Amino acid sequence: MKSEPAASSFGPFFDLTAHFPRGVFAYFLLKGNSGAAPETVAAFLASRGHEAIKVHRADQVHSATVVPANKTPCEADAIIVTSPGEAARVVTADCVPILMASPGGRAAAVHAGWRGTLANISARALEALGAKPSSVSAYIGPAIGPCCYAVDEGRHRAFQEAFPEIVPRHVSEEPLRLDLSAINAALLMKAGVPRENIFREARCTSCDDALCCSYRRDGERAGRMVAVIGLERRREVPCPR
Numbered sequence: 001m002k003s004e005p006a007a008s009s010f011g012p013f014f015d016l017t018a019h020f021p022r023g024v025f026a027y028f029l030l031k032g033n034s035g036a037a038p039e040t041v042a043a044f045l046a047s048r049g050h051e052a053i054k055v056h057r058a059d060q061v062h063s064a065t066v067v068p069a070n071k072t073p074c075e076a077d078a079i080i081v082t083s084p085g086e087a088a089r090v091v092t093a094d095c096v097p098i099l100m101a102s103p104g105g106r107a108a109a110v111h112a113g114w115r116g117t118l119a120n121i122s123a124r125a126l127e128a129l130g131a132k133p134s135s136v137s138a139y140i141g142p143a144i145g146p147c148c149y150a151v152d153e154g155r156h157r158a159f160q161e162a163f164p165e166i167v168p169r170h171v172s173e174e175p176l177r178l179d180l181s182a183i184n185a186a187l188l189m190k191a192g193v194p195r196e197n198i199f200r201e202a203r204c205t206s207c208d209d210a211l212c213c214s215y216r217r218d219g220e221r222a223g224r225m226v227a228v229i230g231l232e233r234r235r236e237v238p239c240p241r
Ligand SMILES: [Zn+2]
Pocket: 144, 145, 146, 147, 148, 204, 205, 206, 207
């Protein structure tokens, strides 16, 4: 599946809200946006009608650490949000961005590079979400595709040994390749998320120069894309007079 980007004064983005339960909003800001600072992301959210949202971020260190939003900022690669009016964002430029939410008002933003994927950070974040996996919806955003992600034998073997049912043992292909997006989807399904609840963006960051930041393609000047998910503020219902 490939989403069609919308445009705003902030640059192109995907509105992912329809993939998630009521009360949850989610967006993916593509290449050409003006930054990933929480206040910039909050301004983007306000422009979409989500006013005064507190945006949480973490220092991403390719760990498998999952933290609740009230522990941020700290070093972590997945953030869990449970309070209305709050959101979490991760930034990527080839690594796999994953957003998850349950109908019970819980959401997660995950940054999964090869290290995080190998450590199964997506299933860890799912567990930390504290929701029934069968009720969880997930979005897996643009990431480096197997077309552009050749790896050495050692790394391929590490994945094969960690996930023998997902990464095939005998591959004659040269060079060896990994599909981190597909592996994360398979790990979420293995952990109980129904296939139909997972929306996976079929877009390679390195191939799609027009819309995607790619560190492999552009190095230090790649910039970053932003995946953000949050919980709507509860509307106050006035007492009858
Ligand atoms: Zn590619």
